[in-house]
Amino acid sequence: MLDLALLAKGFGTVFQPSHLFILVLGTIGGIIVGALPGLTATMAIALLIPFTFSMGPTAGICMLLAVYTAGIYGGGIASILIRTPGTPAAVVTVLDGYPMAQKGLAGQALGLATVGSGIGGLFSALCLAIFAPLLAAFALRFSAPEFFALAILGLSVTVTLTGRSPLKGALSAAFGLVIAMVGLDPIGGFPRFTFGTTELAGGIAFVPMLIGLFSLSEAFRQIEIIETVERMTAKIGRVVPRINELVVHKWTMLRACLIGITVGVMPSMGPDTAAFMSYAETKRSSDRPDDFGKGEPAGVVAAQTAENASTGGDVLPMITLGVPGDAATAVLMGALIIHNLEPGPLLFRDHADVVHMIFAALIVANISFMVLGLLGARYFAKVLNVDRRLLVPTIVLFSLVGAYALNNNPSDVWVCLIFGIIGYLMQRYDFPISPMVLAVILGAMAESNFRRSLAMSQGDPMIFLSRPIACGILIVALLAAFSAIRRQIALARRVDAAGAR
Amino acid sequence: MTLDRRTLIAGAALGSVLSAPAIAQTFQRDITMVVPWAAGGGTDTLARTLVKNAKQHIGVGINVVNRTGGTGAVGMQSVSTARGDGYTVGLITFHLSAYRLMGLSQLSYRDFQPLALLNRTPAAFSVKADSPFKTLKDLVDYAKANPGVVTIANSGAGANTHLSAAILAKNTGIRLSFVPFDGGAPARTAMVGGHVSALVSGPDEVLQYVKTGQVRFLAMVGEQRHPSFPDVPTVAEAGFPIKEIIYDWRGVAGPKNMPADITRALNDGFAKMANDPDFIALMDQVALPRVYMNGADFTTFLGTMETSLEPALAEVGLLRR
Structure with missing residues (x-):
């Protein structure tokens, strides 16, 4: 349970000047790494692990947690400014953040993104500190049937992300499901749709695909207009949001916090899924769903808050059960093991001080990136004023180098290029990209857990209905899809009526 | 020269x-x-x-x-x-x-x-502390009487854990339902959460849970006993000699x-x-x-x-x- 004395001691440790310095350094590094495409928080943590050898565990953990939280946040910066998601989760921030920047609201978008991320992160760090042992027990009740149900719930929200044409959205999602099938069969273990190549045996690399779909495709589109758009000084505007600007988004933030932490606690669901679900739910329940995708501030808040709200959730099963919630926490777990702190039920018993120090460091790290992000936003935004003839080639270069640097695998560069062309064509012909991305993430999860569930039940499909949690989630998914479809139809009617007038 | x-x-x-x-x-x-x-x-x-x-x-x-x-x-x-x-x-x-x-x-x-x-690393068979299977023989006998009912989690299709369990099934003529997971940690969580009957994993992957008494080892594959777990019998000692040690x-x-x-x-x-x-x-x-x-x-x-x-x-x- 949460021990306030130990937590106070943890804060004391974190606030020691040398630790605080390293934490701030980690925050700066994390923001930069997060903002650069292809350099993810996961990679940064992995690269820094050897440096933590000489630091000792406390300073090392402070730095890695700072890099982790700031890296997840930093992904949104490049999304907003140059439509280049620095991390997978930041894809959702692109949807409204980039249109906002195009409208001259870059400052507002960055400010809301920063504060949203910070609040989400703080919320999840507090949840982690207070509920860790409780939630760990809850997480044990989830297994394959529940994960399948959750994936279906996630897929049901793709309906909301479809944009104007539900049919095109469905096609996009179907394409995503096809992509998710490439690679080793998750249950059988044999190669599938790999066309006999070794490169495809592990599936299509996800992050290079994202860089291609969002960043390269936008660079291609910019090339079309590079000669015609005249050079202008983009307005940045106020960065630090006013209190009333935040109050407007209080429900969006609360929803994002709750979705973020819940999704985070589930193993194999990370910040990307959290951001998608929060965005879709915010759009679905909004009075003006049409404005989403055109620069709606609530869209940015929903994405960034949920993204960082999932960080505490991802850390939770890692330190309590030894099951990392996503790739970044898997690497954090490796770092803890190297420092003789193996996550699992014994960590709480034998190293309660370290666990509380982790809670304290997470809380401080979230405040740290919020402050630094607000201070730095004005300077990040200068990138908007770079001449397009310089910016576009730079984005292409960064995209391709980023795609390679992630796994040091040359075939990933081809993945990035091919999906750059696919993304360009999809946007040109008005196919939304987000349903496809979400389908890639959740398709594999849905399929493997569906078949795993059937392996558990010796082929009896009743396993999905006889387990109350799985059944409950499936019902919610059904209702969510149903209500979203009804809304789409109503929306289409309204648009038709407006057209007829 | x-x-x-x-x-x-x-x-x-x-x-x-x-x-x-x-x-x-x-x-x-x-x-x-x-x-x-x-x-x-x-x-x-x-x-x-x-x-x-x-x-x-x-x-x-x-x-x-x-x-x-x-x-x-x-x-x-x-x-x-x-x-x-x-x-x-x-x-x-x-x-x-x-x-x-x-x-x-x-x-x-x-x-x-x-x-x-x-x-x-050899493969180790383990069960939750409240499992009715006290020995590997209990599990094999039960699986013999109820083909396919025993579900056994492993770290992935084709992994050494999966194959070790498959060899046991082949040698004893039993049918086990293999439930492959994406790595050792989620497989272990499924066993600790009581969603499968048993787990076959690296002994290191359940070590903490054995220490806290939540999980019990049944047996480990190997020519001799694992030096870190001298009390756990080898599969051969449990009554099922295995020629192909994976x-x-x-x-x-x-x-x-x-x-x-x-x-x-x-x-x-x-x-x-x-x-x-x-x-x-x-x-x-x-x-x-x-x-x-x-x-x-x-x-x-x-x-x-x-x-x-x-x-x-x-x-x-x-x-x-």
């Missing part, structure tokens, strides 16, 4: 052991070690700890590069085709024994110069075409790193059995592994040759 050369080699080897400058002369710059699995995973952690003090042992540092994709084949292949100057080595893992047999890649240990086996293993290898002196320097260097106190401490702490073998013994071991794997893969329908 032969004698002269052998004397020379022996002399050189002695020299390299005795004087530090002689070691430094073998390598002028840092060595790259390719890890074919993602940063932060078990193999990566092992590699990074192994090379932590490389400078003391071979005079230059070793930088870990994670080159992932193709279920490890991309990274391993890049080592097998690297220039044989000793500056590129890589971690090779269990999967290398299975690629060819499963039709995933033509890559096999024959494409490498094995340098050192570092770890060899280990999860990790080792270091370089490209095939390295000159003899480089190979020897790397062999010696990795022998020292494998005996480094920091490395030993990590391995013992996470209960990964340290089994050091030099290049020659490692090569023999890899040959045996393929022979053992073939019938196991055939049993689960994954053999593609």
Whole structure:
């Protein structure tokens, strides 16, 4: 349970000047790494692990947690400014953040993104500190049937992300499901749709695909207009949001916090899924769903808050059960093991001080990136004023180098290029990209857990209905899809009526 | 002629052991070690700890590069085709024994110069503390009477854990429902949460839960008892002798075409790193059995592994040759 004395001691440790310095350094590094495409928080943590050898565990953990939280946040910066998601989760921030920047609201978008991320992160760090042992027990009740149900719930929200044409959205999602099938069969273990190549045996690399779909495709589109758009000084505007600007988004933030932490606690669901679900739910329940995708501030808040709200959730099963919630926490777990702190039920018993120090460091790290992000936003935004003839080639270069640097695998560069062309064509012909991305993430999860569930039940499909949690989630998914479809139809009617007038 | 050369080699080897400058002369710059699995995973952690003090042992540092994709084949292949100057080595893992047999890649240990086996982990059968199965025999007897009802989680189709359980099923003529997970941790969580009847995993993966009394070992595969778990019987002792012992293993290898002196320097260097106190401490702490073998013994071991794997893969329908 949460021990306030130990937590106070943890804060004391974190606030020691040398630790605080390293934490701030980690925050700066994390923001930069997060903002650069292809350099993810996961990679940064992995690269820094050897440096933590000489630091000792406390300073090392402070730095890695700072890099982790700031890296997840930093992904949104490049999304907003140059439509280049620095991390997978930041894809959702692109949807409204980039249109906002195009409208001259870059400052507002960055400010809301920063504060949203910070609040989400703080919320999840507090949840982690207070509920860790409780939630760990809850997480044990989830297994394959529940994960399948959750994936279906996630897929049901793709309906909301479809944009104007539900049919095109469905096609996009179907394409995503096809992509998710490439690679080793998750249950059988044999190669599938790999066309006999070794490169495809592990599936299509996800992050290079994202860089291609969002960043390269936008660079291609910019090339079309590079000669015609005249050079202008983009307005940045106020960065630090006013209190009333935040109050407007209080429900969006609360929803994002709750979705973020819940999704985070589930193993194999990370910040990307959290951001998608929060965005879709915010759009679905909004009075003006049409404005989403055109620069709606609530869209940015929903994405960034949920993204960082999932960080505490991802850390939770890692330190309590030894099951990392996503790739970044898997690497954090490796770092803890190297420092003789193996996550699992014994960590709480034998190293309660370290666990509380982790809670304290997470809380401080979230405040740290919020402050630094607000201070730095004005300077990040200068990138908007770079001449397009310089910016576009730079984005292409960064995209391709980023795609390679992630796994040091040359075939990933081809993945990035091919999906750059696919993304360009999809946007040109008005196919939304987000349903496809979400389908890639959740398709594999849905399929493997569906078949795993059937392996558990010796082929009896009743396993999905006889387990109350799985059944409950499936019902919610059904209702969510149903209500979203009804809304789409109503929306289409309204648009038709407006057209007829 | 032969004698002269052998004397020379022996002399050189002695020299390299005795004087530090002689070691430094073998390598002028840092060595790259390719890890074919993602940063932060078990193999990566092992590699990074192994090379932590490389400078003391071979005079230059070793930088870990994670080159992932193709279920490890991309990274391993890049080592097998690297220039044989000793500056590129890589971690090779269990999967290398299975690629060819499963039709995933033509890559096999024959494409490498094995340098050192570092770890060899047997599969362990475990159940939740409140399970009715007290011994492995209980589980087998129950499965015999109720074919397919016993569900057993493993870390992935074709993994050593899956195949070890398949061999047990084949030898005893029982039918088990294998539930493959994406790695050891989620498989363990399913067992601890009571969603499957039993788990087959590396003993290290359930160590903490055994210590807290939430999980009980039934038996472990292996020729003799695991040194960290002297109370746990081997599968053979539990009444079911297994001829094909399948280990999860990790080792270091370089490209095939390295000159003899480089190979020897790397062999010696990795022998020292494998005996480094920091490395030993990590391995013992996470209960990964340290089994050091030099290049020659490692090569023999890899040959045996393929022979053992073939019938196991055939049993689960994954053999593609």
